[in-house]
Amino acid sequence: MNGQAIPGFYWDPEKKKYFKIQSATASRDANLKYSAQNIRKREKQERVQSIVSARKQRVRKERVARRHVHDVTQICVQREIGLNRRSNYAKCVWPDAILYGLSQRPQKVLDRLGAAPAPRFVRDPVSKTLYIQYGDDSIIRLRPYRDGDPPLPSRMLNPLHILYDMERDDGRITVYTPEVWEEIHRTTSAVSSLTYLPATGSLATTTYGSDRPPTVILSDPVRNGPYIGQQFTPRGCRTIWGAAARPTSFDHSPGLLNTVAASHVEHLAVAASNTMYLFTCPQTGAWHMETGITSLETDVLAVDWISYTTVALGCRDGKIRLYDTRSGGSSHILTHPFPISKIKRADDPTRLVVSGLQDSLFLYDIRSSRPAHPSGSNHDDHHYNPEFINSLYPGHRNSKKRRKMSQKASTHWSQPVLTFYHANVDDLELDVDVHPQLGLAAAAQNPDDDVAIRVSNLWTGKTVKEFRRDKESQSQRVRSLKFMDDVDGGVEIWSSWGGGIAKFTQ
Template structure:
């Protein structure tokens, strides 16, 4: 500490002593006049008192324990001291839910183990019917398993399995409407032909029995000249309505019973309204590999050439809006404006409200000249199977994807980061072919909380919330 010398002022910044000058003798603007030095000492004492007060408050203040902010306890939320957005709160809830995922073997289908490989797995949440489609070489099959409704929850056994049809075709897609109609698209038949097979699934009667309507004794076949690649059911409406992706563009299928109408939709011949960029419409640039309903009126169609166009059923208009880094393999809606798109090695979320960018006249994915739309969110740790499959749960704000390590990756839809879970640590013996989230809609015999159906080879597992310490 520097000692005080009468008539001098020690400047701590310059680390020197300066003579204190009389006010009337010092030149204008001098820093070391009697009044200036007085102000400097007063400011210094004020600053020291402030530092002392801050240290005293920090020492005597009672701080909350860190465990009170743990999301599982939720004390701060209950007393109203925690103010977080809805999305952050959902992410905290989903992290807790994912940490309690437990595996339950739901069913193992009879025909599949040594011959067939299951490709799609769905469950009708209205009736509980489990649907599985598989293939073996050039032959495909669709089977259903009826649940036992005598129990508190749906259970399945092999005696309740039925084969809907087995055909020498490539089964390209299976989609289920909320109205109870199942649509299978069959392609690459013996004569190179294709057909669509809509069928109504039965509901249980008062006695818990499932009876097929007499009008469906013979399956319906709607033959098409184009190859069929994908399908998706409209989530609302009184009538079943399906979007279908083919080798020559987008179609819709609407009807009931034995009466169905197949309608082709216009293909976009311009890039986001720019009439100078006319697209080719041959098979390589018109092949729709994925379809998804953004609303009851708007369909998103993803192409093999990486472009994504939107079609509005009200106006009949169609326009290209996005371009993915790779050929589009699957799409899932987050809301009417955001959509998650997967490719061979890419998984990204886009927002169609952003101005379109990265669009090309004739895109060629996997080349150095290919460009893509700037994504809203990127899932950077995505490492998919050879044929990638994923699904999302809006209730949990989670995305589940089958990884190349025969595991399930969980991602947050808010941040794109992986979410730790016992589900992600479990490794299957064979490749995962299908993942499908189910909502916890509180049906009588169905799951009461959100669950995930995972299929590997012949086994269908149900991953669901459980607070029991049972191992997986």
């Protein structure tokens, strides 16, 4: 008896014997061990066990377990996989030291221009020119006036109308005055984003749309003057949420040197409804529009470039997608638990800072999405633990049924690397900015919160500094927030403040 199969008999490997399989009729009302039903269950368990054993054996052969790893070996392995190992000084002390001397009192750059506020602005880093959204549908240009330039008319020299930028450039003091400004665009609906294009010095303006369709306006106010530019109206688009220009600091791939894509000097990604459009500008200067991603299940609310050929998209349903400009394909890589309002590249192309509703500001790593554990396992050893679920529904509002639904939903959410303290319940326009070199992440807070801007450490998740509201900024949303490098090598924080523009500096 060698255990080979015999029709009508079952070989028991424990007892080393054959047993006759009892039919369903013979084993009725009797719990026989070797009935046909029990034999089928036993064979199913054996098949499952063989599959599990084969998988474990394959994993054991394909993986190498590192044992007794010394510091030098670990550093070499981390360097090989591309992980930048930083010292404790660079991670913890340096970001705190950078913002230590930053004043918590806002310093006015530009006062409120009349009755309408200035919710958004961008700045040309070379000429220091400010492009400001004035009201809902107007874009104005504010040129700097430096000490030593031709004198302004006497009415412009009134000290009440001149606001100093407190920036010295080659010994000349730069000032901004509301008198030296001009309108360069008038849109047909409310402006949704204002983007400065670094390669060409152009300006990209997008609108939400209303009774008129949403538009994308691409212009070069320096060369062409006001009210001149290319206007695109995407067909079948309900609204445009935002745009992002590709930075000039990204290194291109070696294979792109002699391609047609390398001749494009500017790239702009636009998030419009459930579609992403890609605008390119060749050396001829004429912009071209192409559809990158179309017919998604939800709206694309946020967009940002993370490398020379890759765009990160944040959707209303919490999905984070990557789009490759070379192949034209996209993939879903991460899932945020709430609608995404802003998405930013962190200090590495594989790390993303994602801001969403319900006070969520997380740091993700696309190399390790780490989905939550199955619903039957312990929820105490990952981010979405009972503490996190109770924070969403404090008090007695977290019923047993809702608690089960939350735990089941958390199995589909991606595990973040870091969680930043954040206050944003339901506002999609609160801005977020990241300084990757200094390891700082600044985020605007709820208008009802005492803190207007909170700056966190990008590597530890701890709060570095908080900037509180004053009387002028009460109940005002910070819809534009930017890190600015000054001429002395330091950093400043510029934001929309009290209907105008203010900065926090030393």
